[in-house]
Amino acid sequence: MSKDCGNHGLDNEAKLRRICGGIVFLVVILGFTVLLVWAILRPTKPRFILQDVTVFAFNVSSPNLLTTNFQITAAARNPNSKIGIYYDRLHVYATYRNQQITLRTAIPPTYQGHKEDDVWSPFVYGTSVPIAPYNAVALSDEQSRGFVMLTVRADGRVRWKVGTFITGRYHIHVRCPAYINLWNKAAGTAVGDNAVKYTLVTKCSVNV
Structure with missing residues (x-):
């Protein structure tokens, strides 16, 4: 047994x-x-272009407080002919010399089909945001020269769709330089009483 x-x-x-x-x-x-x-x-990461920035407010007050209000227009293209892209989460915000100067604005989740384009126009803003003293000095210098160098950023997560197969989530980081003549309204187009729209058409760097 x-x-x-x-x-x-x-x-x-x-x-x-x-x-x-x-x-x-x-x-x-x-x-x-x-x-x-x-x-x-051979999946290719999406391509982003910063088309324009409409400035409603850009005010520096003492001591080193910055108030901003922008509306940005960004276009995203899926260059793949057989792969779709899910944008599960995407937040847009602005920085000055690597310091965040606005709150993050969420883009609604969306699916981008093969060779499709999407255009988003979110508002980003910050009220009395403290900026570092050395950034205040740099901003004062740029004011005297008439231009300011901002960076519009988008961070989030994406998934790829191949047929019926959907991958896990990948981090996506988008960086769009915005070189704007904020102190010369004639360089842009007046929108309403106080806002000025600056056309940029700037290519953005994308890392996935």
Whole structure:
């Protein structure tokens, strides 16, 4: 009796090993297939262009407080012919010399099909935001020269869709330089009483 029980234990252990081996084999095959399809399709990260910035407010007050209110227009293009892009989360904000000067504005989640374009025009703003003393000095210098160098940023997460397969989430970081003549309204187009729209058409760097 004890001998039979021992054989049954060995048989169960062998079956368990075969099952585990089969699962591992299927996972390896599935992973290899996904990588092969991925390599063949060669997914390309989306392309962003900062089309314009409308300035409603850009005021510096003492001591080193900055109040801003912008509306930016950014265009995103999916260059892939066989891959779709899910923008699950995307927040837009502005920085000055790597210091965030506005709150983050959320872009509604969206799906971008093959070779499709999307255009977003969110508002970004900050009220009495303290800026570093050295940035205040740089901003004063730029004011005297008439131009200010801002960066419009977008951070979030995206997923790729290949057929019915959808990948996990990837971080996306977009950086758009905005070189604006804020102190010369004639360089832009008046919008209403106080706002000025500056056309830029600037290519953005995108990292995924």
